[in-house]
C-alpha cells in the first residue's frame with residue numbers, strides 16, 4: 001500500500017469537500033470501517049511480526065493525520081496546518097450567568113425579615129374565585145370597593161365547576177360562578193385561615209396581583225404585593241405597630257421613622273395607612289424627588305382584621321383578633337433603589353436589570 005499516494009489523494013479530496021455532506025462522504029471513504037486504510041489495518045493481524053513492525057506505525061500515523069485534518073476541516077472550515085496557530089493569549093468567549101430580578105431580591109429581603117420574626121410563608125392561586133377575592137373579605141357584590149379594583153374577569157367555562165381545593169373549605173361554587181385574576185393577595189389569607197388553627201402569623205410569599213390599569217410611571221397592570229396576617233387572643237394594634245416598625249428597621253435601616261394614619265379598607269377595622277420617613281432625604285430636602293418634599297412615603301396599608309372576615313372563616317371574633325397588612329413590593333423596591341418608573345421592572349430592558 002502506497003501511504004504517500006493515499007495521503008495526497010485524501011487531502012486533495014478533503015480540500016474540495018466544502019459542505020457537511022461532502023465531508024461526511026469523505027470521512028466514510030477514507031476513515032470509515034470499509035475504507036482502504038481500515039481494511040489494511042485489519043489485515044495486519046495476519047501479517048508476520050516483521051511486517052507488522054514495519055507497516056503498522058506508518059498506517060496508524062496516516063490514520064491519525066487524516067483524522068486530525070478531518071476534524072480541522074469540520075471545526076474550522078478549512079484546516080491549514082501551515083497557517084493555523086492556537087493563540088493561548090486570545091480572550092475566551094464570555095458566558096453570562098445572569099442573576100435575580102430586583103423584585104425577587106426585594107421580595108426575598110422582605111420574607112427573610114418576616115421569617116426571622118416567626119412568620120409562616122404561604123402561597124396561593126393567581127386565578128381566584130370571586131368568593132375568595134371579594135365576598136370572604138367583607139366585599140359583597142354590592143360593595144363600592146369592588147368598583148375600585150379594576151378587575152380582570154375570566155371567561156373560563158371549565159372553571160365554572162367546583163375546584164378540588166374547595167373540598168378543604170366546604171365552600172361550593174354555585175353554577176356559573178365568576179372567576180378572575182386576583183386583584184390582591186388577600187384571598188391567600190382567607191385560604192390560610194380556613195386551613196390553620198390560630199394563633200398564627202403568616203406572610204404571602206408569591207405576591208403577583210392583577211388590575212386592569214392604564215399604565216404610567218407609578219401604575220402597572222401587574223403589581224407585586226406582600227401581605228401578612230397575625231391572629232391570636234391578644235394581638236392588638238400596638239402589636240401591629242411594633243411588628244411593622246421592626247420590619248421597616250430591618251428593611252430600610254435602624255433610623256427609619258414610621259407613622260400610622262387612619263384609612264379605610266373593607267377587610268379591616270380600624271384601617272391605617274403606614275408611612276415611613278423618606279429614605280432619600282430623611283425629611284430634610286424640600287426638593288427631594290423620592291418623597292416630593294413631603295419627608296414621608298406611603299408604603300403600606302394595614303389594620304385590625306374585620307369581624308366579618310373572621311366570621312367568614314369560622315373564627316369567633318369575640319375570642320380571636322389580629323391584624324393584616326400589605327406592602328407594594330414594587331413601591332418598596334422603587335424607594336430602596338430610587339427607581340422613578342415602575343414599568344422598568346417588567347420592561348425586559350437589560351440596561352436596567354444589570355444594575356442590581
Ligand SMILES: [Zn+2]
Pocket residue numbers: 278279280281282283285288289290291292293294295296
Ligand atoms: Zn425625601
